[in-house]
Amino acid sequence: MSAAPAIATRRLSKDFGGGRGLFDLDLEVPRGEVFGFLGPNGAGKSTTMRLLLDLIRPTAGSASVLGLDTRSQSLEIRRRVGFLAGDFGLYPKLTGAAVLDYLGALRGGVDPRRRDALAERFDADLHRPIRELSTGNRQKLGLIQAFMHGPEVLILDEPIAGLDPLVQQSFHGLLAEVSAQGATIFLSSHTLSEVERVTHRLAILRQGRLVVVDSLENLRKVAVQRLEIEFAAPVAVDAFASLPGVREVTAAGATLTVAFAGEADAVVKAAAAHEVRSIRSRDDDLEEIFLRYYRAEAPS
Amino acid sequence: MTRPPLAMALRLRLTSAGAAAFGLVAVLVIVGALFPAVGDTIGKLNLPRGVSQLLGGADYATLTGWFRSEIGAVYGPLVIGAVAITSASAVTAGEEEDRILALVLAHPITRARLVLAKAVAMGALVVIVAVGAWVGLLIGVALGGGGIGIGHMAAFAVHLAFFGLALGAVALAIGAGTGRRTLTTAVAAGVGVLGWLINGFAPLVSALDWLKYLSPFYYYAGHDPLTQGIDVGDLVVLGAVAVSLTVVAMAAFERRDLRG
Numbered sequence: 437m438s439a440a441p442a443i444a445t446r447r448l449s450k451d452f453g454g455g456r457g458l459f460d461l462d463l464e465v466p467r468g469e470v471f472g473f474l475g476p477n478g479a480g481k482s483t484t485m486r487l488l489l490d491l492i493r494p495t496a497g498s499a500s501v502l503g504l505d506t507r508s509q510s511l512e513i514r515r516r517v518g519f520l521a522g523d524f525g526l527y528p529k530l531t532g533a534a535v536l537d538y539l540g541a542l543r544g545g546v547d548p549r550r551r552d553a554l555a556e557r558f559d560a561d562l563h564r565p566i567r568e569l570s571t572g573n574r575q576k577l578g579l580i581q582a583f584m585h586g587p588e589v590l591i592l593d594e595p596i597a598g599l600d601p602l603v604q605q606s607f608h609g610l611l612a613e614v615s616a617q618g619a620t621i622f623l624s625s626h627t628l629s630e631v632e633r634v635t636h637r638l639a640i641l642r643q644g645r646l647v648v649v650d651s652l653e654n655l656r657k658v659a660v661q662r663l664e665i666e667f668a669a670p671v672a673v674d675a676f677a678s679l680p681g682v683r684e685v686t687a688a689g690a691t692l693t694v695a696f697a698g699e700a701d702a703v704v705k706a707a708a709a710h711e712v713r714s715i716r717s718r719d720d721d722l723e724e725i726f727l728r729y730y731r732a733e734a735p736s
Numbered sequence: 737m738t739r740p741p742l743a744m745a746l747r748l749r750l751t752s753a754g755a756a757a758f759g760l761v762a763v764l765v766i767v768g769a770l771f772p773a774v775g776d777t778i779g780k781l782n783l784p785r786g787v788s789q790l791l792g793g794a795d796y797a798t799l800t801g802w803f804r805s806e807i808g809a810v811y812g813p814l815v816i817g818a819v820a821i822t823s824a825s826a827v828t829a830g831e832e833e834d835r836i837l838a839l840v841l842a843h844p845i846t847r848a849r850l851v852l853a854k855a856v857a858m859g860a861l862v863v864i865v866a867v868g869a870w871v872g873l874l875i876g877v878a879l880g881g882g883g884i885g886i887g888h889m890a891a892f893a894v895h896l897a898f899f900g901l902a903l904g905a906v907a908l909a910i911g912a913g914t915g916r917r918t919l920t921t922a923v924a925a926g927v928g929v930l931g932w933l934i935n936g937f938a939p940l941v942s943a944l945d946w947l948k949y950l951s952p953f954y955y956y957a958g959h960d961p962l963t964q965g966i967d968v969g970d971l972v973v974l975g976a977v978a979v980s981l982t983v984v985a986m987a988a989f990e991r992r993d994l995r996g
Contacts, residue, residue, distance in 0.1 A: 486838075486994070489841070489842050490841075491838055491841055491842070491993070491994040492993035492994060493993055511844050511845075511846060512844075514841075514842055514843055514844045515844040517842075519839075519842035521835070521838050521839060521842070523835055523996070524835050524836075524838060524839045525831075525834040525835035525836040525838075525839065526836065526839070527744075527748065527836065529748070538740055538744050539839070539840075539843060541739075541740035542740050542741070542840065542843035542844065542845055543843055543844060544844075578839075581839070
């Protein structure tokens with residue numbers, strides 16, 4: 437049992453009709469991994485998570501969490517998983533403390549010290565009615581309830597939505613801690629920058645289908661990078677466009693922007709033949725891959 | 737794990753049910769206090785049979801008839817029906833539309849248990865209103881000059897409670913089955929109003945008389961618990977409706993996708 441992956445899906449599908457839903461998802465997340473699940477809104481991220489929690493039922497395929505079937509053993513899964521829904525509601529008239537008490541009671545009680553430590557960490561206000569809280573403060577309550585019972589697997593749908601940068605930092609620190617303690621984290625986002633700092637591997641989903649699953653390192657290898665080279669005088673674009681790996685060259689006065697895949701060596705050496713004032717790397721390489729996979733045309 | 741959702745549903749709905757019960761007590765007291773002053777005059781009213789039937793076959797000249805028509809026919813079932821339907825609808829479809837149920841069901845509780853907890857909470861709220869009706873009757877009847885036994889007043893409250901449970905179970909089944917709050921409230925209230933009309937008008941046309949058996953009002957007031965006491969057969973019918981619709985609610989909720 438302990439050898440079973442934290443999350444495994446086999447041709448998991450949920451067809452909502454009209455081309456919407458999730459189709460033939462095969463995914464395996466080993467225990468202890470921090471796994472990023474990326475895709476634009478409507479790609480099927482939340483659908484996958486809801487299927488894992490048995491909130492909705494697959495039209496085909498199957499899934500397991502901690503080796504337990506998501507349909508027949510859901511109760512045990514939910515005991516051992518912490519879930520943050522992308523769009524969740526809380527009783528507006530109650531305080532955060534009352535709601536957390538209730539959710540803790542549904543688990544047969546949780547250690548109040550752990551809950552209070554989380555509240556302190558996120559600087560969450562537990563004593564005001566939820567209807568008076570901002571989106572970010574409600575999100576903090578969502579995070580606390582997901583973490584407060586020390587789950588083995590965390591399924592977090594857009595966890596940092598609405599959080600200010602300081603709380604995001606606290607959240608990333610918490611992820612690192614629970615990950616070091618062996619928990620598996622499966623988190624979704626629609627922007628790469630939110631997850632690239634914390635994930636080991638990531639999957640990109642588009643229109644309900646898995647496009648790629650790989651480590652950040654491997655994705656970086658095939659990433660299209662951009663160098664912005666400012667020369668002392670305008671240079672010939674063709675000399676760069678014909679270099680190996682170069683995808684695109686644009687010129688603006690004496691500045692060239694060169695997009696290339698793989699090694700930067702050829703571009704840098706070609707640039708060295710001229711007087712170079714500055715070289716800037718556009719630090720958006722992974723976002724480029726991400727957008728490339730997002731686009732409707734097949735990734736090149 | 738049924739207790740926390742039960743306690744939560746009671747916590748959220750107790751104030752409104754308590755207010756409804758208190759209002760019912762107040763109205764019953766006032767109605768009772770008014771009887772000595774208006775009973776003689778109003779007793780001579782000659783209402784058309786249809787109207788009289790809708791008002792529980794009212795005989796305004798007696799205190800029993802006065803209560804039966806003023807409270808038994810309209811106000812009592814209206815209040816308990818409203819509490820039962822709005823509670824059942826809010827704790828099922830309402831919480832689902834507000835995306836609270838998705839959070840709750842990510843916790844280790846089965847859907848059947850969750851619905852059962854909601855059903856028990858709705859039942860408890862209905863009982864509170866019914867107890868309010870009984871207390872109101874006790875005071876109101878005393879102020880109106882007496883003449884109705886405590887047992888018969890209790891019988892009325894018990895029939896009222898079973899009526900509320902049945903109507904609440906209609907809302908519970910629709911709410912758990914569809915997750916749509918407006919639909920739930922509208923259909924369950926529609927069942928109540930239609931039942932009231934059928935019970936009032938069907939007996940006026942002999943060919944349609946049998947229709948009254950389809951109305952929860954028939955089992956609630958058809959055998960006049962305020963005069964006749966408890967009718968076990970009627971309670972069995974209303975109780976069976978409540979229990980079977982609760983089972984339907986549990987099964988329907990278990991099978992479907994959560995909305996949102």
